[in-house]
Amino acid sequence: MGRLYAVEIVYRGIFQKTLAKNLSRAIVLAAHKEGKPGISFGRYGDSPERNGIPAKSFAIVATDDLTLEEGMAKYEPKEVDVTIAVDDTLCKGVESWAWYGLQPINRLLKPGGTLIVTSREEPEALIEMTHRKEHPYQLAIVKGTPSFSGLWVYKDDHTDVRILGAMARLVPDLFSLVSLQEVIAQEWKDSVKATSALRSYERITTVTVQPTQGNPEKPYQFEFPKWHEMREGIAIPSISMGGAVTDEATGKAGGYRPARNPTFKKFTTRTMRPVIDFDKCIKCTLCWLQCPDSCFDVMPDGMYDANMDACCGCGVCEAVCPEKDCVTMVNESYFHDNASQWEAWRKDPQAYGAWAREIITHRPEDRSHGFRFRGQYEQQVLGEFSDSPPAHGAESEEKPPAQVTPEAPQP
Numbered sequence: 001m002g003r004l005y006a007v008e009i010v011y012r013g014i015f016q017k018t019l020a021k022n023l024s025r026a027i028v029l030a031a032h033k034e035g036k037p038g039i040s041f042g043r044y045g046d047s048p049e050r051n052g053i054p055a056k057s058f059a060i061v062a063t064d065d066l067t068l069e070e071g072m073a074k075y076e077p078k079e080v081d082v083t084i085a086v087d088d089t090l091c092k093g094v095e096s097w098a099w100y101g102l103q104p105i106n107r108l109l110k111p112g113g114t115l116i117v118t119s120r121e122e123p124e125a126l127i128e129m130t131h132r133k134e135h136p137y138q139l140a141i142v143k144g145t146p147s148f149s150g151l152w153v154y155k156d157d158h159t160d161v162r163i164l165g166a167m168a169r170l171v172p173d174l175f176s177l178v179s180l181q182e183v184i185a186q187e188w189k190d191s192v193k194a195t196s197a198l199r200s201y202e203r204i205t206t207v208t209v210q211p212t213q214g215n216p217e218k219p220y221q222f223e224f225p226k227w228h229e230m231r232e233g234i235a236i237p238s239i240s241m242g243g244a245v246t247d248e249a250t251g252k253a254g255g256y257r258p259a260r261n262p263t264f265k266k267f268t269t270r271t272m273r274p275v276i277d278f279d280k281c282i283k284c285t286l287c288w289l290q291c292p293d294s295c296f297d298v299m300p301d302g303m304y305d306a307n308m309d310a311c312c313g314c315g316v317c318e319a320v321c322p323e324k325d326c327v328t329m330v331n332e333s334y335f336h337d338n339a340s341q342w343e344a345w346r347k348d349p350q351a352y353g354a355w356a357r358e359i360i361t362h363r364p365e366d367r368s369h370g371f372r373f374r375g376q377y378e379q380q381v382l383g384e385f386s387d388s389p390p391a392h393g394a395e396s397e398e399k400p401p402a403q404v405t406p407e408a409p410q411p
């Protein structure tokens with residue numbers, strides 16, 4: 001019996017689809033250079049993908065055909081050697097649209113396995129977001145802004161080869177740097193990308209995360225019904241209407257909160273969240289009307305409070321709000337809970353206002369979904385390469401990538 005390697009790439013649906021595909025494909029190709037057979041595939045339950053909703057690709061490699069066959073007899077891997085999270089906010093947990101229940105990002109990691117995250121954060125910040133694991137594992141950060149693209153355009157900022165370069169160093173049995181460089185020459189024909197992979201290989205470091213470290217929250221568990229407990233036929237109960245909201249401090253009634261699914265945690269779709277400056281709100285109702293997920297609770301004073309368990313971070317409320325800086329999308333990695341903003345504002349408006357003014361400086365331009373004007377990606381990619389010194393593995397003396405490559409339309 002040979003050795004089986006399993007790698008999962010956890011990504012945001014549509015926005016990082018091509019990145020995940022490039023990674024899983026290159027892993028298999030690099031291993032194949034060393035005589036190891038492998039296969040890459042996407043998680044069936046994630047298809048068709050939805051914008052931003054966590055999705056997975058897998059790369060399965062073995063030392064021989066029989067071991068690969070045996071490994072592939074499973075529906076999908078139950079444990080992996082490496083988990084790659086290509087957006088650091090995925091460390092808060094992953095809820096697929098196929099509703100597997102919220103899962104920790106490190107759930108499938110084997111003891112001593114490696115979690116690779118693209119992030120500008122330090123290890124402490126990522127560990128705080130990530131659920132605790134019963135055994136130690138390694139955390140490696142590929143320094144850089146999480147790379148987001150559109151359905152038809154790939155943002156070629158070298159995130160792909162920087163992650164692959166890190167893997168060649170961290171899991172050398174899977175594939176070597178030499179094999180990776182051959183794949184880069186074959187697939188991308190770009191010597192600058194080869195240099196980025198090399199720099200990442202040279203610079204990547206890991207920290208060991210102990211079982212005592214991380215988010216202690218117990219993620220939601222499903223209790224599947226036994227066959228004899230199932231009802232006849234299929235009946236899907238509708239969501240109820242919701243109910244009144246009363247201000248506990250003043251006793252004032254008149255608010256309304258729609259009922260929501262208590263177990264489907266849409267917040268893991270979010271890479272940015274709205275921050276509302278209630279002192280600027282003119283109660284125009286537009287955010288409440290336009291939110292595609294009915295996230296806003298109407299509060300007894302006529303304000304609108306976005307429910308952070310339900311918000312998927314689409315940014316529509318920011319786009320429709322007529323008041324400047326009243327609703328501002330902010331990088332999700334700056335938040336540590338899903339508490340009500342309205343309640344914090346009611347308790348201490350001055351402290352809330354100071355907090356809101358500070359936190360809205362962390363705007364998520366670099367995470368914008370899709371591209372909104374011609375040349376936006378070129379701007380972002382050039383920005384990535386003009387940092388001095390770049391914290392991304394790409395050398396400052398390297399010239400920027402030649403171009404943003406449009407993808408062929410898909411059926």
Ligand code: SF4
Nearest residue numbers: 291311312314315317
């Ligand atoms: S970002 Fe705004 S509009 Fe979008 S889901 Fe969240 S609250 Fe609703």
Ligand code: SF4
Nearest residue numbers: 281282284285287321
């Ligand atoms: S859109 Fe802006 S101003 Fe209008 S109710 Fe919502 S937060 Fe207030």
